[in-house]
Amino acid sequence: MKQHEQVLFKNRSPGETAFLETYRKSGGYQGLEKALTKMSPEQVREEVKKSGLRGRGGAGFATGMKWSFFPADKPGEKYLVCNGDEMEPGTYKDREILMADPHQLVEGMIISAYALQIPVGVIFIRYAYEQCSRNLERAIAEAMEAGLLGKNILKSDFSFELHLHRSAGRYICGEETALLNSLEGVRANPRSKPPFPAQKGIFGKPTNVNNVETFANVQHIIAHGSAWFKNLAFTESGSGTKLYCLSGHLERPECFELPIGISLGAVIEEYGGGVWRGRRFKAALPGGASTPYLTAEHLGVGLDFDPIEKAGSRLGTGAVTVFDETTCMVAATLNLNRFFARESCGWCTPCRDGLPFINWLLEKIENGQGEMGDIDMLREQIRNINGRTFCALAMGAMGPMQSLVDLFEEEIIDHIKKRCCPLKT
Ligand SMILES: Cc1cc2nc3c(=O)[nH]c(=O)nc-3n(C[C@H](O)[C@H](O)[C@H](O)COP(=O)(O)O)c2cc1C
Ligand code: SF4
Incomplete structure (x- = not known):
């Protein structure tokens, strides 16, 4: 199994969670310091745009582009929301981040809030993720205590408060506008768009929603630069790494951090340990339960947004579910x-x-x-x-x-x- 650079899983260790001390030793909060002391909010937004980061929540929308629609320079009530509902069958990557290294999300959200000039953030987390919630509560408390969150962060004039909200537990709550309704305490039906959340989100105020993995990438981009991030990918069109969570008929159905664009066949054979019980491969859902099947002729396709779309499917959440030859x-x-x-x-x-x-x-x-x-x-x-x-x-x-x-x-x-x-x- 070839080892690739670990970014989001750098501090991942079986059965352990990295909290503030470990996180800081590994370079944590350096991105925040750099953003607050050396960069303007506009420069942070520009760096994220240049990095080519695309949303990891399923739709793959370019994060820099999404942020450019947000009224960052308009003062007043605005919200930053992290979508951690993660209820699509086969998808468990956000859980892995929060179990291994929850400060990555906290730091990513603080930098994003600075970039978009947002004073209040909410993490909307799947009800069943009890340990992840506890990890986040501790990470938020540690960051507050260390002056990394709350009023005048790192003695700057930027302040940001962050809250944790546990979802009531339905798949539809992960749809971003249903999520906003849920946060407002009303029934989680989606809202018709436009207006988009960037104009009219929670309580009618501008709101930016991103996925856990998307936010978690932000401080790495700021700390190491957009060119470094782009170079992590295997494909010309891609950037960064991706958490591919494997499931189904594999010898090793686990979550791996790999360069964006690695082929479906390599993920299955090298990392998933191949199709289980010596059976033959029949099909795979490459990006979660809502993506079209790929078959044996697609094993060479790179797991990146554009190549997968050309092959007739979607990268979605990067949850690869494999079906062996005996599957109906x-x-x-x-x-x-x-x-x-x-x-x-x-x-x-x-x-x-x-x-x-x-x-x-x-x-x-x-x-x-x-x-x-x-x-x-x-x-x-x-x-x-x-x-x-x-x-x-x-x-x-x-x-x-x-x-x-x-x-x-x-x-x-x-x-x-x-x-x-x-x-x-
Ligand atoms: C039914 C449904 C469920 C969804 N569930 C999630 C989810 O659990 N987590 C998530 O980040 N995005 C989910 N999405 C996508 C969100 O609506 C939204 O596109 C995403 O949170 C934006 O974040 P990103 O730009 O960082 O990907 C879901 C979409 C639909 C239609
Ligand atoms: S809004 Fe329509 S498509 Fe979406 S879950 Fe409800 S009934 Fe289904």
């Missing part, structure tokens, strides 16, 4: 769709009614009662959902679904012709 892709996709149907907030009809209808169709096919017309019906449902919903939950659900009918149509036909699941016989 109809059953696997049904399992995913059941999750999305259950987590629908019910606000729009194509999602609320379409996802359960797709469950019914796939159950029928899986149980040997499918008809040839069901495949067209499935395609029609996908068309009816894509682009017609308030948020991306339903469209995300259509990622694996579309690739099921495109890449595994023969397997669906086999179910229908044999009147059973061929992989169960």
Whole structure:
């Protein structure tokens, strides 16, 4: 297993969490000091833009670009929100950061708040992440005590307060506008956009939302520079490292920090230890449960935003789930769709009614009662959902679904012709 430069996992050690002393010894809070003493907020924003950092929460939006829409120079009530809801099946990278080295998020948020001139921040964390919450509470208290957080940080004229908010525990709470509603104490339905959170977020005030891994990268960019960050990637289009969290039919389903752009095949073979039990590879979700499947012909594809999109999928959260040759892709996709149907907030009809209808169709096919017309019906449902919903939950659900009918149509036909699941016989 080749070792690559560890940035976010530099202090990761089995069963241990790095708190302030360890974090500072490893260079922690040097980025903050540099930002506050040597850089203007605009220079920090510019450095992040030059670094090419793209959001690690799923959509891959360029962070510098997102920040450029924020009214940083406008005084008044503004909020910085960290999205740590992390409820997409297969995704557990933010948890790994918070278990190993929680000060990275705290420092990343303070620097981001300085860049955007925001006085108040909130970390919205998944309800089930109890130990991560405790780690963050301690990290926030340590940073306050050391004068790194709160009033006049490091004796500068910049002040920032940071709060922790535990999510009520639904997948939809991770959608950024549903998250804002949840923080306001109302039902977590997504809001229609525009207006975007940068203009009208919590309590109607400008709000910037980023993912845990996105924020955690910020102080490294400021401490070491945007050119260093870009060079960490394998691909020309990429920058930085990525936490790839592996799951499914692998010998070693763990989370690894690797250069952006490393190939899917290398991640599976070298780091995941290969497909388990000596079986053959059938498919993988490269970026979480809401991304289209890739197959054996894609093993050479670099796990970076642009190359994956060219191959027909998305980098998403970088959660790689592998399926071996014995997997029934109809059953696997049904399992995913059941999750999305259950987590629908019910606000729009194509999602609320379409996802359960797709469950019914796939159950029928899986149980040997499918008809040839069901495949067209499935395609029609996908068309009816894509682009017609308030948020991306339903469209995300259509990622694996579309690739099921495109890449595994023969397997669906086999179910229908044999009147059973061929992989169960
Ligand atoms: C249903 C749904 C769930 C989501 N869950 C999360 C999540 O748990 N964490 C996250 O960072 N982004 C999640 N997102 C994406 C956010 O809406 C948003 O794009 C992201 O937090 C922005 O951060 P980034 O630019 O740093 O990636 C979700 C989106 C959808 C549609
Ligand atoms: S797509 Fe689904 S989860 Fe999103 S707003 Fe519509 S009903 Fe709610």
